[in-house]
Amino acid sequence: MAEWKQWLTAAGLITSLVIPPALADDWGSDDSWGSDDSGWADSWDDDEQTSRLPFELRGFYEAAIGVHLRSNPVVEEALGGKEYNLGENRVQLTLDGDWRSARYRLSGDLVADGVEQAFRGELREALVSFPLGERIDVRAGRQVLTWGTGDLLFINDLFPKDWESFLIGRDEDYLKGTSDALRTTLYTDQVTVDLVWSPLFNPDNYPDGGRLSYYSPMAGGPGVGGQTAASVSDQATEPDDFPKDGELALRLSTRHQGVEYELYGFRGFYPDPQDQRALMAGTGKATHPRLNVYGASVRSPLGPGIANAEVGFYDSVDNRSGDRAGLPHSEWRLLLGYDWEAITNLNVGLQYYLEWTQDHEALSERMDAAGMAEMAGEEYRHLLTTRLTYTQLRGDLMWSLFAFVSPSDDDFYLRPSVRYRVSDALTLSAGGNVFGGKEESSFFGQFEKDSNAWVRARYRF
Amino acid sequence: MNTLIKKTAGLMGALALATGLATAQAATPSVTEIIERANQASYYAGQDGRSEARMRIEDSRGNTQTRQFTVLRRNLEDQGRQQYLVVFSRPSEYRDTVFLVEKNPAAEDDRWLYLPDMDLVRRIAPGDKRTSFVGAHLFYEDISGRHLEDDEHRLVEETAEHFVLESTPKDARSVEFARYRTWINKDTWLPERIEYTNASGNVYRIMENAGVEVIDGYPTPTMMRVQDLESGGQTIVQFRGIRYDLGIPASVFTERSLRNPPRQWLEGR
Numbered sequence: 001m002a003e004w005k006q007w008l009t010a011a012g013l014i015t016s017l018v019i020p021p022a023l024a025d026d027w028g029s030d031d032s033w034g035s036d037d038s039g040w041a042d043s044w045d046d047d048e049q050t051s052r053l054p055f056e057l058r059g060f061y062e063a064a065i066g067v068h069l070r071s072n073p074v075v076e077e078a079l080g081g082k083e084y085n086l087g088e089n090r091v092q093l094t095l096d097g098d099w100r101s102a103r104y105r106l107s108g109d110l111v112a113d114g115v116e117q118a119f120r121g122e123l124r125e126a127l128v129s130f131p132l133g134e135r136i137d138v139r140a141g142r143q144v145l146t147w148g149t150g151d152l153l154f155i156n157d158l159f160p161k162d163w164e165s166f167l168i169g170r171d172e173d174y175l176k177g178t179s180d181a182l183r184t185t186l187y188t189d190q191v192t193v194d195l196v197w198s199p200l201f202n203p204d205n206y207p208d209g210g211r212l213s214y215y216s217p218m219a220g221g222p223g224v225g226g227q228t229a230a231s232v233s234d235q236a237t238e239p240d241d242f243p244k245d246g247e248l249a250l251r252l253s254t255r256h257q258g259v260e261y262e263l264y265g266f267r268g269f270y271p272d273p274q275d276q277r278a279l280m281a282g283t284g285k286a287t288h289p290r291l292n293v294y295g296a297s298v299r300s301p302l303g304p305g306i307a308n309a310e311v312g313f314y315d316s317v318d319n320r321s322g323d324r325a326g327l328p329h330s331e332w333r334l335l336l337g338y339d340w341e342a343i344t345n346l347n348v349g350l351q352y353y354l355e356w357t358q359d360h361e362a363l364s365e366r367m368d369a370a371g372m373a374e375m376a377g378e379e380y381r382h383l384l385t386t387r388l389t390y391t392q393l394r395g396d397l398m399w400s401l402f403a404f405v406s407p408s409d410d411d412f413y414l415r416p417s418v419r420y421r422v423s424d425a426l427t428l429s430a431g432g433n434v435f436g437g438k439e440e441s442s443f444f445g446q447f448e449k450d451s452n453a454w455v456r457a458r459y460r461f
Numbered sequence: 462m463n464t465l466i467k468k469t470a471g472l473m474g475a476l477a478l479a480t481g482l483a484t485a486q487a488a489t490p491s492v493t494e495i496i497e498r499a500n501q502a503s504y505y506a507g508q509d510g511r512s513e514a515r516m517r518i519e520d521s522r523g524n525t526q527t528r529q530f531t532v533l534r535r536n537l538e539d540q541g542r543q544q545y546l547v548v549f550s551r552p553s554e555y556r557d558t559v560f561l562v563e564k565n566p567a568a569e570d571d572r573w574l575y576l577p578d579m580d581l582v583r584r585i586a587p588g589d590k591r592t593s594f595v596g597a598h599l600f601y602e603d604i605s606g607r608h609l610e611d612d613e614h615r616l617v618e619e620t621a622e623h624f625v626l627e628s629t630p631k632d633a634r635s636v637e638f639a640r641y642r643t644w645i646n647k648d649t650w651l652p653e654r655i656e657y658t659n660a661s662g663n664v665y666r667i668m669e670n671a672g673v674e675v676i677d678g679y680p681t682p683t684m685m686r687v688q689d690l691e692s693g694g695q696t697i698v699q700f701r702g703i704r705y706d707l708g709i710p711a712s713v714f715t716e717r718s719l720r721n722p723p724r725q726w727l728e729g730r
Contacts, residue, residue: 058553096556098724129721137721146580173578187717253716258563258571260584301569304588341589344637393520394593394694421596424526424552460553 055097059461062090066169066454069434074213075450078229079115085211086168086454087114092124102130115211124178132184139183144176145196147251147264149297149308151387152402153353155333156264156295156312158249158271159196162205167212167433167447169454177205194251201239201247203288204271207447208232215446217372225372225441227449236273236286245269259300264312266293270328275318277326289327290317305340322359325366332356339387349387356380374441381443382408396421400431404444411437411444430455492616495624495645496609497540502650504543504606506679507705509535511726514700515551518597521693527551528595531702531727532604535709541566544714545605548722555595559719566608572601575719582719591636598687598696603668611635622647638666649673649680665691677705 066086068075076083094107107125127141148157152175160177162170181198207214209231219226239245247268254261269288278284295312312333319327333356339349357363360379367376383406390399402415417431432453437445490498515529529551535544547560556577563571569587576583590602611631618625623644630636637659644654651673657666666689670682685698713723 058556060553103721131721137717139720144578144580176579185717185720187712187715192716258565258568299584301571301584301587305586306584340586341592345592347586347589391592394518394598395596423524424554427554 055095057093057095059091059093060458061461062092062171062456062458064088064090064170064454064456066452068449069432069451069453070449072213072449074227074229075211078210082115085115085450085452086170088112094125102128104128135187137185137187139185140181142178142180143183145179145181145183145249146176147194147262149262149299149310149337150335150353151337151339151349151351151385152404153335153351153383153385155310155335156251156262156266156293156297158247158266158268158291158293160202160204160271163207164205164211167207167450169431169433169452169456171456171458177202190254192251192253194249194253196247196249198247198249198268199243201245201269201288203238203269203273206232206272212447212450215441217375217441223371225374227440227446232273232286235279236288237284238273239269239288259298262297264293264295264297266291268292270316274328275326277324280326289319291315292317295333302338303340305338308335308337310335322362325370329360329363330358332358345391347387347389349385349389351383351385353383353385354380355383374439377443378408380408382406406442406444409437409442409445410439411435411442413444413447425460427458427460428456429458489616489619489624492614492626495616495626495650496614498650499643499645499652500540500606500609502680503652504534505536505540506681507536507677509533509707509709510703510705511707511709512700512704513702514698516597516599516699517697519695519697526596528555528597533709533713533723533726535711535714543605544711546714546718546723547604548718548727549595557722558595559722560604561714561716561719562605563714564605566610570605573716573719580720582716588635597698598666598689598694599698603687617642623653646673651680651682663690665689676703679705 064086065084067084075085079085089112090109092107092109094105096105097103105125105127107123109122109124111120111122113120123142125142125144127139127143129137129139132138145159146157148154150157154161159179162174162177165174166172179196179198179202180200181196181202183194183196185195186193209229213227213229214232215225216228216230217223217225219228219230248266249268250265252263268291270291271288273286273288275287275289279286292315293312294315295310297308297310299306299308301307314331314333316328316330318324319329322329332354334354335351337349337351339347342348357377357379360376364373364376367373383404385402385404388401391397392399398419400415400417400419404413406412412435414434415431416434417429419427419429421427430453432451434451435444435447436451437448439445440448511531511533513529513531515527518526518528528549530547530549533546537543543562543564545560545562545564547562549555549558549560558577559575561573561575565571570590572585572587574583574585575581585601591600593599594601594604612628613631614626614628616624617627623646626643626645627640628643629640630638633639638657639660639662641655641657643652645652651670653670655668656664657668659665666687668688669686670684671686672683673680674683675681681700681703683700683703685700686695687698688695707726709726713726
């Protein structure tokens with residue numbers, strides 16, 4: 001009985017938080033719908049806020065849990081017997097403000113992580129943005145950067161990704177990692193030029209053992225491939241020479257008669273430690289090889305939908321001839337997409353994606369000779385994706401299925417989810433990450449045992 | 462409905478009465494002229510304009526949500542191409558979300574949505590225009606206006622205060638309505654009520670404008686309501702800080718404003 005009372009008190013408290021007092025009184029009821037204007041003047045939210053603080057503060061609290069759908073002994077061992085690889089309480093605070101013509105933002109997460117049994121802070125954004133003259137905008141500091149036309153497929157967007165968050169069931173926003181960078185954008189009448197300089201290399205948060213298992217050709221000892229949850233980053237170093245190891249990303253964009261055209265250039269490093277030479281020789285750690293990328297994209301309305309195409313050449317600078325072991329080969333990457341509302345409230349997005357490895361024959365022969373033929377992959381890796389989104393209740397309820405299927409690798413990755421927006425403050429969501437494939441070494445197949453289901457509740461304030 | 466018309470008439474005052482008399486005696490304008498003048502009054506007033514808006518979204522169980530945003534608009538041609546920039550401030554989930562529209566009555570509109578958390582510029586498919594605008598009972602199309610050419614219009618009734626038009630879609634598959642009726646005020650040329658009828662002949666959606674005030678010389682509704690009779694929900698929109706002919710430059714309606722909303726124009730009151 002006493003517990004019930006406590007529960008009710010807590011529920012009452014939450015309800016009073018969920019319904020902001022400003023809404024309760026001053027909007028007109030059905031009949032008069034507020035046609036007397038006494039109700040308006042005093043209650044617009046920003047008036048109260050700006051008078052009190054020089055900046056604006058907002059954020060959210062989120063609880064998330066994700067459990068394995070299959071037994072995954074290597075990960076469960078790495079996590080000390082836990083059958084879940086996501087279990088956390090997270091508070092994000094964001095502070096926004098202006099000073100003269102500059103704008104600043106500070107955003108950080110405090111995470112109580114049940115998997116790692118530790119607290120940690122994550123700085124998401126710490127930036128200042130300001131115009132420089134009439135035609136230039138500058139944004140400096142820690143920031144989230146995105147460009148390119150793909151949907152969850154990235155060719156010319158080499159900005160850091162947090163794949164671990166993506167694969168274990170955190171909010172899709174967390175896929176975009178943070179860059180410590182200086183972004184300068186020049187707007188001319190014809191072309192917009194973006195130049196992003198990251199003084200220090202920012203790697204991806206790639207699947208790194210621990211929470212996620214993956215395939216290693218040497219998991220069971222030399223020549224014995226298998227599933228492992230051993231840390232990759234422990235065996236890797238990052239380029240960290242300032243300013244030599246910084247990264248540059250350039251984009252030129254223009255629009256003509258509704259069609260968007262873009263050119264891209266990138267000078268930096270592979271986002272994951274693909275230089276295995278020292279590791280293989282037993283003389284040191286893996287590192288991130290040099291990478292240049294040149295690409296282009298186009299996006300345009302077509303019929304009832306939006307069509308896009310993007311291409312990029314991945315120039316593996318230290319292995320242009322394709323004859324060096326332990327280094328990635330250059331690749332062409334191509335993407336075609338189409339997105340439209342097939343029936344009311346049902347959106348369909350389709351993509352075709354290709355990775356064409358250069359000098360694949362030489363790679364195959366080398367891998368074969370080393371006794372790990374499976375690591376050569378296919379010369380042409382084809383991938384199809386579909387995103388189905390069905391919304392009800394004017395978008396408050398959203399069903400979504402994103403599917404990656406590779407006919408060449410014989411593997412797949414499904415991301416079903418449902419999201420219910422209970423109120424402006426509270427959102428509940430549930431979903432899964434389901435992987436499968438014929439080979440345990442293929443891109444998605446290696447995560448088969450990492451398949452998981454998750455639920456999240458987010459309360460915004 | 463009647464009270465609404467009376468209130469509006471009252472707001473218009475003596476001016477409305479005087480011109481109303483003159484209108485009544487003049488010959489009935491053509492349907493084309495009526496829809497063009499209504500379109501002008503609703504979406505093209507001034508060379509440009511700004512307005513703050515907030516919406517209260519109510520479902521049938523009385524749950525409410527709010528949205529608050531500022532709209533900037535600029536005309537490129539008479540009754541033709543236009544640009545819209547919509548910048549959200551509330552709720553916190555939508556803060557700094559920006560919606561950019563290039564309205565193009567001769568073809569399809571170009572529309573972009575900027576999602577600040579991922580720094581993502583998403584382009585919205587042309588076919589996707591009669592779905593909910595940010596969770597409201599309004600559609601994307603209600604924000605920047607439906608193309609006049611998409612429907613056949615005819616005058617079905619003329620009262621002392623209104624022209625009543627009935628419009629049927631040229632491409633019935635592209636919309637959820639079978640037809641709609643519009644009550645256009647003869648003095649202000651503003652549509653005061655639109656009733657949407659479905660294929661089974663029932664009115665299922667009603668849109669109303671009210672609280673008309675003359676601002677910078679243009680009669681302007683300061684309230685709007687959209688009722689969804691099927692679900693029992695409704696959205697009420699209130700406007701404030703409305704101004705016209707500010708001289709908003711073209712550069713405001715570009716991708717630059719997605720990442721860096723033009724505060725000078727957004728806060729210009």
